[in-house]
Amino acid sequence: MPQQTITLEVFRYRPDEEEQSTFQSYDVPYHEHWVVLDALNWIKDNVDGTLSYRWSCRMGVCGSCGMMLNGDPKLSCAVFLKDYFPRAIRVEPLANFPVERDLVINMDGFMEKLKTVKPWIIRDDVDPTDEEYLQTPSQLTAFKQFSMCINCMLCYSACPELDGDPEFIGPAALALAHRYNLDSRDQGTAERQDILGSEEGVWGCAFVGECTEVCPKNVDPAGAIQQAKVAATKAWYKHILMPWGKR
Amino acid sequence: MRKPLVRPYPRDWFLRTHAYRLFMLRELTSVCLAGYLVFLLWWLYQLGKGDTESFQSMLSLAKHPVSIGLHTIALIAAAWHSITWFNLTPLVMPMRIGEDKVPNIVIAIATGFGPWLVVSGSTLWATLR
Amino acid sequence: MSHLTKTNEAFWWSLFSAGGVMAALFVPVMIFVTGFVLPFMMGDDVESQHDRMHGLVTLWPVRIALFGVIFLSSFHCAHRIRHVLMDFGMRWAGVALMICCYSAALAGTVAAGLILVRL
Numbered sequence: 001m002p003q004q005t006i007t008l009e010v011f012r013y014r015p016d017e018e019e020q021s022t023f024q025s026y027d028v029p030y031h032e033h034w035v036v037l038d039a040l041n042w043i044k045d046n047v048d049g050t051l052s053y054r055w056s057c058r059m060g061v062c063g064s065c066g067m068m069l070n071g072d073p074k075l076s077c078a079v080f081l082k083d084y085f086p087r088a089i090r091v092e093p094l095a096n097f098p099v100e101r102d103l104v105i106n107m108d109g110f111m112e113k114l115k116t117v118k119p120w121i122i123r124d125d126v127d128p129t130d131e132e133y134l135q136t137p138s139q140l141t142a143f144k145q146f147s148m149c150i151n152c153m154l155c156y157s158a159c160p161e162l163d164g165d166p167e168f169i170g171p172a173a174l175a176l177a178h179r180y181n182l183d184s185r186d187q188g189t190a191e192r193q194d195i196l197g198s199e200e201g202v203w204g205c206a207f208v209g210e211c212t213e214v215c216p217k218n219v220d221p222a223g224a225i226q227q228a229k230v231a232a233t234k235a236w237y238k239h240i241l242m243p244w245g246k247r
Numbered sequence: 248m249r250k251p252l253v254r255p256y257p258r259d260w261f262l263r264t265h266a267y268r269l270f271m272l273r274e275l276t277s278v279c280l281a282g283y284l285v286f287l288l289w290w291l292y293q294l295g296k297g298d299t300e301s302f303q304s305m306l307s308l309a310k311h312p313v314s315i316g317l318h319t320i321a322l323i324a325a326a327w328h329s330i331t332w333f334n335l336t337p338l339v340m341p342m343r344i345g346e347d348k349v350p351n352i353v354i355a356i357a358t359g360f361g362p363w364l365v366v367s368g369s370t371l372w373a374t375l376r
Numbered sequence: 377m378s379h380l381t382k383t384n385e386a387f388w389w390s391l392f393s394a395g396g397v398m399a400a401l402f403v404p405v406m407i408f409v410t411g412f413v414l415p416f417m418m419g420d421d422v423e424s425q426h427d428r429m430h431g432l433v434t435l436w437p438v439r440i441a442l443f444g445v446i447f448l449s450s451f452h453c454a455h456r457i458r459h460v461l462m463d464f465g466m467r468w469a470g471v472a473l474m475i476c477c478y479s480a481a482l483a484g485t486v487a488a489g490l491i492l493v494r495l
Binding site: 013015016021071072095096098099100106137138141142160163206207208209210212213220222223226227229230 | 248249250251252253254256260261263264266267270274335338339340341343345346348
């Protein structure tokens with residue numbers, strides 16, 4: 001039986017050669033067990049070595065290979081060709097990010113936003129030589145789900161609010177802030193309050209919920225943000241009604 | 248050389264995927280709700296006049312097909328708001344008992360659908376008895 | 377991050393949330409009453425229908441409940457409509473949009489108060 005093929009229409013952008021982006025069509029051998037990343041690697045190895053894209057673990061834990069497949073943000077290592085065959089697959093860089101080259105996006109903005117929420121244990125007492133902090137299984141369960149983020153940025157591509165406000169801190173970073181606020185070892189909730197309670201923080205979210213839908217690790221950033229909105233609202237009322245209290 | 252390309256976001260993004268369209272539908276129920284609230288204010292004003300003629304005109308209006316049509320649309324919109332709202336509440340207020348998460352459906356029924364049934368039932372009983 | 381903008385959005389969101397619950401619990405059955413119960417399910421005697429409806433609505437607990445539902449639902453709708461308009465591209469309207477939406481809700485609330493007190 002002749003080798004079946006599947007067509008990939010891949011976004012190309014070569015800043016040194018062209019002003020605009022283009023699409024290049026490749027007919028890739030179709031194998032039932034191949035994922036989209038396998039197809040891209042085949043193109044790069046056999047047809048066009050100039051095709052640029054990020055990937056690493058090829059098993060859905062590193063978060064490197066995020067891209068838009070037929071308009072949906074996905075990890076290319078986690079999506080099978082057979083889910084699309086015999087239709088063509090349109091492969092584009094993650095939405096809501098500037099494109100450096102081909103499928104490689106510029107994630108500087110995302111990295112800045114991650115830093116902004118202070119994603120580390122904040123404590124008044126810091127002595128590395130002391131004993132370890134004790135945490136019960138129940139205390140771990142309180143924040144564990146929100147700690148599973150692999151920074152793949154699919155949620156940023158799914159969020160329509162980022163276009164209206166590019167400064168919006170976004171799902172992954174806000175979920176991460178909430179993860180630390182819920183951690184029993186952390187004492188930094190008050191310090192993060194100005195960040196979360198700002199217009200660019202939780203209030204930039206309209207609860208579309210697509211971030212949670214596309215997340216490959218079930219982090220549920222939408223839920224985290226709504227919970228953070230409740231916390232931010234309580235903090236706001238406390239500040240208004242009892243301004244003398246310690247923040 | 249580096250020349251990052253910024254791609255324009257479609258102005259009609261909310262029409263482009265099934266999920267975005269559903270989101271917009273959910274949000275737009277507020278327009279129908281707002282319209283009904285305006286009608287409700289008129290309705291209460293008419294009822295408050297206290298005379299049978301005003302009430303008769305309210306009755307005739309209520310029996311008109313346009314009123315039935317608009318009320319049907321409003322009811323569908325309001326019910327859609329209720330259903331989506333109660334289903335989202337467990338994400339906003341998750342509950343745990345020790346290490347075990349209370350299932351979302353339980354929270355939705357206990358804080359939403361259950362009270363909805365009670366409120367609707369008692370209101371209907373109060374008006375129909 | 378260039379800078380973070382302070383906001384009182386929490387206040388409007390708290391009204392939106394409370395209003396969302398009120399609207400979700402009460403408005404569907406109210407629509408059913410005004411649209412279907414009143415014209416079709418209250419019998420034929422106009423006088424007694426009027427007395428029952430009027431009697432029910434003028435009870436003070438009912439007036440207070442109606443005020444609560446209308447007040448909070450109005451602000452719920454105003455907040456949601458404001459954000460829908462922002463999603464449609466009117467983010468530039470900023471504070472003007474807030475003023476338009478929330479004053480409409482306030483007007484509805486005041487109207488409800490006046491009507492319910494004078495029933």
